[in-house]
Amino acid sequence: MEDKIVLHLSDSFHTNFSGIKRLFEFYKLASEYYNDTIYIDFYHLIWFDANLSALFGSILAKLNNENNLSFSTDLNFLQEHFDVLFRNGFLRSKSALDDEQKSTVSFRSFKPDDKDGFIGYIENDLLSHRGMPNFTEKEKDDIIESLIEVFCNIQIHSKSEEPFYVCGQYYPKQGFLTFSMVDLGVGFLPAIENKTKGKIDNSYDAIKWALEKKNTTKGKPGGLGLYNLNSYFNRTNGNFQIISGDTFWSLELETTVMKKFHFPNPYVGSILNLFFNYQ
Known part of the structure; x- marks a missing residue:
């Protein structure tokens, strides 16, 4: 009988360079297996x-899609110690868990052409959440438009069908609400490198370019989405993180000497983490 494959998630995972880097490492380790079941050990999480x-x-x-991997774990342990992962819909249990604390914004995935579903989610799940700041109407409209x-x-730049x-x-x-968005496309750099005719040739500069007002790789006006988000979080003392290619950028890091971190094992696509300060 073959030994089962066990991968461990231990210690703490926060929405920062270290937490994201360790999830990327999990992906790299797991991606070496094919057509098998991986047991995820959460006992030291x-x-x-x-x-x-x-x-x-x-x-x-x-x-699951690329390597035909399935996953198993001790759901009873997770339900006892990390019930938030059931309350947000990430995991399912026989007895449905209500989010009585109203602390979660539910885990969902959207096909790239399901714009209406995404807009409904932003309006009904995210922006109406009790943890959201008191927006002005203009701020709310800007955030909806930016998102x-x-x-x-995703469809235009990242070539993602995932x-x-x-x-x-x-x-x-x-006193804050963190909202994470992940796409599995090609990331920021390819379209921006093409648009700038090779002047921008690394992910950090591509992220910085995308944050500039009205910079867009589309042939029509645009490019306010990331600029407006960055301006909003700057103004409200929130934080904003963009992970693309091998680069971790954040609004907080911009005022430090470091400016950026690099991932030794980059993932795909891009990740945006938005930190709304409850005011």
Whole structure:
């Protein structure tokens, strides 16, 4: 009888470079297996930011599609210690768990052509959440418009036909709500390198270019989505992270000497993490 494959998720996973890097490492380890079942050991997990379900869910789906891998784990242990992963819909149990704390923004995936479904989710799940700040109407409209532009860019820029994954989590004690979006396309660089005729040749500069007002790789006006999001989080002391290619960029890092971090084992596509300050 063959030994079963066991991969461990231990310690803490926060929405920062370290937490994301370790999920990328999980992907790399798992991607070496094919046509098998991997048992995920969570027994030494201390903390998992529930909004990272968007990234983790995309990883499991990608491994299932490309390597024909399935996954098993001790669901009873997870339900006892990490019930938030059931309350946000990432995991399913026989007894449905209600999100009584109203702290989660549900884990969902959208096909790239399901713009209406995505808009409904943004309006009904994200922006109406109790953990959201008191927006002005203009701020709310700008955020909806910006997120729609991000969603529409998946098809245009990233050449992705894979689903787009989202999930959010409200942290009342810390006073912020984090919302994560993950696409499995080619990332920022290819379209921007092409648009700039090779002047921009690395992921950090591509992210910075995409954040500039009105920079767009489309042939028509656009490019306000990321600029407006960046402006909003700058103004409200929130945070904003973009992960694409081998680069981790964040609004917080821009004021430090570091500016960016590089992943030794990059994933695919791009990840946006939005940190809304509850005001």
